[in-house]
Amino acid sequence: MTWNLACPDWEQRMRAGRAPITDLPLTSHGDRAVAVYDRLRLSDVDGTPALADASGAWFREIVRAMFGGYDPVTRTRYIRELFALVPKKNSKTTYGALGLMLVALLLNQRPRAPFLMTAPVQDVADMAFASVEGAIALDPVLEKKLWVRGHLKEIIHRETKAKLEIITFDPKVVTGKKVVGALIDEVHVLGKMARADKALLQLRGGMQPFPEAFLAMITTQSDETPAGVFKDELQKAREIRDGKRAGTMLPVLYEFPQEMQQDKQKPWRDPVNWPMVTPNLGLSVDLPRLIAECLDEEAKGEGQLRTWASQHLNIQIGLALMANAWAGAAFWEAAGEVGLTFESLLERSEVVVAGIDGGGLDDLLGLCVLGRERVETEMLVPAHHDETGTLVPEQTVRRKRWLAWHRAWAHKIVLERRQDIAPRLLDFVKDGDLVLVPEPGDDVRAVAELICQVRDAGLLPEKNAIGVDAAGIGDILDELTADHRGIQAEQIIGISQGWRLTGAIKSTERKLAGRQLVHAGMPLMAWSVGNAKAEAKGNATSITKQISGTAKIDPLMATFDAVSLMALNPAAMVIGEDYELTVA
Known part of the structure; x- marks a missing residue:
């Protein structure tokens, strides 16, 4: 049996403050994963709150779907992949490290199962490891269950000997790895890397021996026109979401409809619409601060505004406008x-x-x-100045x-x-x-x-x-x-x-x-x-x-x-x- 992961009402769900995930016949394994997720604590937030109180509901739904899309009795995985497009400052790296990879390590039953979290930027990989390490240090039970090897950025489960490795993405390193679960953060950067497509193909191939294996990709929109492997994976996720193709990839895309992005009146520029693509609003994201940042970038020119919007509102750039750009x-x-x-x-x-x-x-x-x-x-013909400097009115x-x-x-x-x-x-x-x-x-x-x-x-x-x-x-x-x-x-x-x-x-x-x-x-x-x-x-x-x-x-x-x-x-x-x- 194959699940239909299309979500035709994704826009309405986001406008209502819900995750753009269709209703699915999830197993109880998803609820168990959410229970584990809710107990984890944020080590870099005042008061080190538990995710039950500090996490956005949107990511809790991703956790429920990814783990509830697997039947541990029959070892059948109905959702083998995740592609989540989320703007900056929505805690996607922290939530992904804790809610997907650490939870997967804790619920795994396979002896010596290898797990991998990687990002093409060193700072992002370091941030992910710090989140996992901090959550473990705040929980005495986890400290007993897990062995943190900080110098290697590895976490080993003492009972199953399963290992979570957090590294910077390198096609040479990733190629050939066999993993039970993997998360790639900031996939849009991979779109600019040569041979990234081959590395991803190898990573998927390394999952074939494991029926419970999964691959998660979490990213913001690119600050340039989407390219390479990022463009391919984004297109695949959109087609599954819109019901144009079947697949086992769960698409969770926080983006405005294409007509809103392409409208000359720029309806996406109105902050009234921003909550629909900002799932962590009120937690890690503050609307007044977003508005202030947008105004600052807009004052620097159209090119700077486009770049800011691509990162904070997931506006897809069709044509990049740089400094000293040609007027045409x-x-x-x-x-x-x-x-x-x-x-x-x-x-x-x-x-x-x-x-x-x-x-x-x-x-x-x-x-x-x-x-x-x-x-x-x-x-x-719009109003313009002719060769003599005379203003010619619109006609x-x-x-x-x-x-x-x-x-x-x-x-x-x-x-x-x-x-x-x-x-x-x-x-x-x-x-x-x-x-x-x-x-x-x-x-x-x-x-x-x-x-x-x-x-x-x-x-x-x-x-x-x-x-x-x-x-x-x-x-x-x-x-x-x-x-x-x-x-x-x-x-x-x-x-x-x-x-x-x-x-x-x-x-x-x-x-x-x-x-x-x-x-x-x-x-x-x-x-x-x-x-x-x-x-x-x-x-x-x-x-x-x-x-x-x-x-x-x-x-x-x-x-x-x-x-x-x-x-x-x-x-x-x-x-x-x-x-x-x-x-x-």
Whole structure:
């Protein structure tokens, strides 16, 4: 028998102050676990209260479900995993260490059973161990039952010889371990670690010999766009919660509905809504202090507010806004159009240009295909200052929009050379926005194939059709002008970078702000745009790889190259005969 762990009324439960856990036919083992949990004491709180008085009811429900989802008689575990998404300051690390791992050690019947608690940050692992060690020291019965080896961060049950080990997460250390129970704290950090997915796979594999084994993951939201193993596990938990897939993972996600997070009016910004995602409110979390912190961060700018909200309200970041962020980044997400593809762009456009940038072995090769629509669209142009500094009021106009579609390529070696971004790059590969190529030159050939499809559709201008970073034009020029391609040299132009791109940068900003430029809403581009840093020099604005550091902005630079050409208002071509599209 498999339990249905979906919780379709999760929003209503949270608004009512209840844990977002569906009603389940739990065994009495869950009540026994809660009784043990309630007796444990908090060593770092005034008066060292018992959890019966100091714990939030929400975590008590998690304890009841995780242990009540196991039948000790038949040794059947109906809930094998937990994924809990909880904002900062809600005592998730302390509760997890005590309520899951220490309780599991005490209730375990298997001789010499290994248990593991790990976190990717040393301070978090130390905090967890201190909570367990402190609770044991405050209870004479536990002091007799358990042997604390502080120098090794181990707790050993004197009767069963079972051992709880608390360590900092390291893929090399975790790989190969066999455990009866494990808890991973701050999983969002694992999303940025190379090979974390393989380590988690190994950890799950090490649980196979034990029918009572469980894996718990507790985390806040990421302060960047979710990536890697964190993105995968979060998506899995959401799908189980929403009834879109079956599974033995209990999803406990304290987050606002997507429509609240994406609403331009920011309903999540209203403190009236905060209690629904702050389960420990009134205990470890104080609402007036949260409000004060939010106002402080908001005064520092949109980027700081987003980061704060991701940690304290579990707001998912789609596009990170950093210090010195490019002005157009603030409008990028709103300009996305779901369903825009390479094929539909060609069908809707009267003329199409292309921008190309990057291509080193540890770099991305970015392509922007930019089309001008055949038909005019009514749109609202926000109030703005023109080139003379005159304020132009808000107005409704009819214009032909620009449509942008992107793709990037990378040599496989980039995954080794840039392990800090490897999990994110692999996510883009899954999305279909990034292609890994085995050999140098495969990327350039793939770009040429797409541009030739634009040409065959009769949409490529006769001149100034393909913009390329002037410093890297060689390989592109050779491939595009090869006899079997048929692209003419006068159709390719080197685009000067640095301050000379100011016009294209400003044009892109204005087009985005007025929804006159729309794009396919690719995560790859949100990341690239979020990486870009702008530097003002007099009246000029520069966005370069040197300014942006090691972050990848090649697809965005390709966009500026394409905008430089579309701004020349290329003439529309006559559409040729029917053609068949195949995306390389």
